[in-house]
Amino acid sequence: MPTYRDEVVILRTHKLGEADRIVTMLSRRHGKLRGVAKGVRRTSSKFGARLEPFMVADVQMYKGRSLDIVQQAESLGSYGADIATDYDRYTSASAMVEAADRLNEAETTPQQYLLLVGGLRALARGDHDSRAVLDSYLLRAMALSGWAPSLLACARCGVDGPHAGFAAPLGGSVCDSCAPVGSPRIAGETGDRLRALMAGEWDIVDAGSPHSAASASGLIAAYAQWHLERGIRSLGAIGSMR
Template structure:
């Protein structure tokens, strides 16, 4: 069928000609989609504002040979404006969108789409610290993509935990026998926080100390960077958790 409808998150945009944009979209049912939105940069455009980064929309598109064409767009989540006014929210949302783009080159699932929508909604509302929202998203989306980190048993030998070392290359927490020299050490509070971020236990996440939050963020970023191979450039713009 040449025309189809889907729910999408706008991951990024590029200018095309004088008035058009190329959009990279994460859709609920059709995976990652690249499409052209004609005339959206004109002030008279009816749906240009609905197709900005971090916006969620119900779109109708025409299936093209290389790029699909957006014919209609109705807003489902106008998160972009609230996110763009705050630096921490904006950089966290950028890292989330870039990660979604990296992980879904081949295919995606509705769960990955819903996870990103939920994360952007939480950022726009200010429900939790932006870096915590990002860290939780990274752990969950890596798990959905088949790279769930081991956060209790040793990732290498399976020895029951908890353990005191974290090695991204080996898959997460490891025991002292498996930890290479120079491996980052994980104190109990940091390990508990990482498990809470993965499980979405926000009362525990919000009550965590600055030290545990900063330490977990560094370990989670290293883990995500390792498994996405090309790295997540937006992470370099994030400020340390406050």
């Protein structure tokens, strides 16, 4: 069919000509989409605000030769305004949509879409610390893409843990025998936090110390960027958010 509908998260936009935009979206059923939204930069546009980053919308698309055309957009989640007014939320959301863009280059699933929507909703509501929401999203998104880090057994030899070493190139936590020289060390509380972030055990995450939070964030950022094979530029703007 030349026309189709889907639920989407807006990942990023680019200007096209004087009044149009190219919109990159993560959809629920059609994977990652790129479409032209005509006239949305004009003040008279009826749906331009619904096609801004971090917004969730129901869109009608027309199948084009190279780029599809966005014909309609109805708001499903207006998270952009609440996120944009807070620096920590904004930088975390930027890193999330950038990671989603990278992870879903070839193929996506409804679970990736729902995970991103849930993360943006939590940021907009301020349910938890912004960096914790980002860290949990990155761990779960990597797992859905087939790169779940080992957080108990040694990622190399499989011996039961928990272990005190962590090596992103090897796949997560590692025992002392397998840990490369200079590998980061995981304190007990940091390991607990990593496992809680993966499982969504927010009572444990919210009660964690600033030191374990910063340590876990560093390990997660290194792990995600290693497996994506490119840096997540937005992480550089976060720095220490606590």
